[in-house]
Amino acid sequence: MADAPFVSVSGLDIDLEVPGGRLHAVRDSSFDIALGETLCIVGESGSGKSMTALGLMGLLPSNAHRSARRLRVGNHDLLSLNRREMADLMGREMAMIFQEPMTSLNPCYTVGNQMSEMLIRHLRMGRRPALTLARDWLDRVGIPPTAGRLDQYPHQLSGGLRQRVMIAMMLMCSPKLIIADEPTTALDVTIQAQILHLLAGLQRELGITMIFITHDLGVVSRIADRVAVMYAGQIVEMGRTREILRDPQHPYTRGLLECVPAPGKTRPGAHLGTIPGTVPSLVGQLSGCGFAGRCPHAAVGCRGEIPALTVRADGRQVRCLFTPDALWSAA
Amino acid sequence: MLRFLLRRAGLALLVALCVSMLTFALLNITIDPALAMAGEDATDQDIQALRVAMGFDRPAHVRYLDWLQSVLQGDFGVSPYFGLPVSDLIMDRMPVTVTLGALATAFAVIIGVPLGVVAAIYPNTLIDRVSLSVAVFGQAIPNFWFSLMLIILLAVQFPIFPVSGTEGFSSFILPTIVLGTNAIPPIMRLTRTGMLDVLSSDYIRTAWAKGLQPRQVFFKHALRNAIVPVVAVAAIQAANMFGGSIVVEAVFALHGIGMLAYESIQRSDIPTMQAVILIFSLFFIGFSALSDVINAYLDPRIRVS
DSSP states (O other): OSSSSEHHHEEEEEEEEETTTTEEEEEEEHHHHHTTTTEEEOOOOSHHHHHHHHHHOOOTTTTEEOOOOOEEEETEEEGOOOOOHHHHHBBEEEEESOOTTTTTSTTOOHHHHHHHHHHHHHHHHHHHHHHOOOOOOOOHTTTTTTOGGGGGGGGGGGGHHHHHHHHHHHHOOOOOOOEEEEETTTOOHHHHHHHHHHHHHHHHHHHEEEEESSSSSHHHHOOSSSEEEETTTEEEEEHHHHHHHHOOOHHHHHHHHHSSSSSTTSOOOOOOOOOOOOOOOOOOOOOOTTTTOOTOOOOOHHHSSSSOOOTTSSSOOOOOOOOHHHHHTOO | OHHHHHHHHHHHHHHHHHHHHHHHHHHHHHHHHHHHHOTTOHHHHHHHHHHHHHTSSSSSHHHHHHHHHHHHHOOBBBTTOSSSBHHHHHHHHHHHHHHHHHHHHHHHHHHHHHHHHHHSTTSSSHHHHHHHHHHHHHHHHHHHHHHHHHHHHIIISSSOSSSOOOOOOGGGGHHHHHHHHHHHHHHHHHEEEHHHHHTTSHHHHHHTTTTTOOHIIIIIIIIHEEEOOOOOOOOHHHHHHOOOOOHHHHTTTTOOOHHHHHHHHHTTOOHHHHHHHHHHHHHHHHHHHHHHHHHHOOOOHHHHO
């Protein structure tokens, strides 16, 4: 970690133009990721985790506005790149795997066509060598080359196979950063485990830096080096996975962990925790801590100012006015 | 793919047969062929004699099968009005109509599809508004008026094109513009809607994420998906234009199938009418079958279902 971080995001804001006004999907988001590290961004729907990923890739919808103090990947300052320069990086230096394998491949083109066009575009390969390499990559993601998969169309493949194709396609140009946006959410549980295993294995093997977006804390514990917890467009807690899972310091993180059954600890029939209330409206400015309305520990001060993301003793960052000692020991 | 083609051809044949049956029945119900053929001065005896002589007294299904048999051998009978074999009349008129139809279809597609694509790439901009205006204009403008305006401007004031007739390619240009302009709006608007729809889809986001050039995203990935419904509509438009336009052919004095249809209806010329209607329906059947084949080629999912 002594070196400059591979990915450096500072002050990322993403607003969406919506009928009711401006929706602040991501507010003042900052994080660094070291080379080869996996950062998991967790949070519930609408917390801004997908928007953070799309914002980094420059894939935001047309009604979105992005601003940031710093947005760096490797040696590239993403803020200074124009569309064409950005397109040169996308798929080549930084790639993205999407949540919906069923709809993320073009129904009109064969697997081989969609895979090889990446190689033709970025590596200036010819069609034949590109197809050969595509076949090798299919083998690498567990699709046997015998089945003539390159000539098949997406609708002829299952969801799990399509996601394998997607992973192979996005890793083919050996990107240094891969952003995976809930890549296993739409799949069957058994397939989820396989895909996760495959992705984590390839990531380690190729030394890729990864941003993995999920709402599944089980997944986090298996693959993340560090975790960023997002709530209402803000990062509320960020730190090493083990520390965050064992000793959450933000009341929201704690609430999130209590929603998950712990094998061996949670007795059958026991009630799982829930977080009462709903996410605040993201239209307009927050006047205090975004979680104050649902927080069991909220005090008067929580509604008056937005807490800053402060660094604590163990290097962890928490956006809360109180320390855990003050919060949980009183209860 | 072969099975798909065979099935599609079988279906087309069946539809053609039904259309021919329906045409035959309707014409024989509404018009007495003997009466129409005999003319206004004929006596009852003359008509009866003609009826027997021409075999019009036989039951309808016998006459239909008889007619169908001749048609399958390329014999559409003799036109009582023109006094010529109907097949000769058709062969004489067909080239004009087919040329006009092909040119107008090409014109409509070449203008309509790119306009729709550009409007979808830049939605709610000036370009989008202008192409929408073009669409409204094309849809609202009456053919006969537009024809006359073009003739006044481009054939009389500035004599660039001939006023009428079928001498050479240049005489087809004005009729092509008139006929094609009518087909631009549906093609353009459907292309725009289809593209807008496809451009917000997940696989287009994937294409951007792959770092493909805008040209590849728009034309390779988006257009192929967006064009599928357009092909079906363009096929109907093409069939319409290949079937001949009575108004355009009349204004520009093009002696095509449209004029032939008009003349045969005026004279109650049953054999010619039957042939023209059959050919018109064959164009529809042919073009819709063609559009299915094109779409099956474009979208592999259609080949299966």
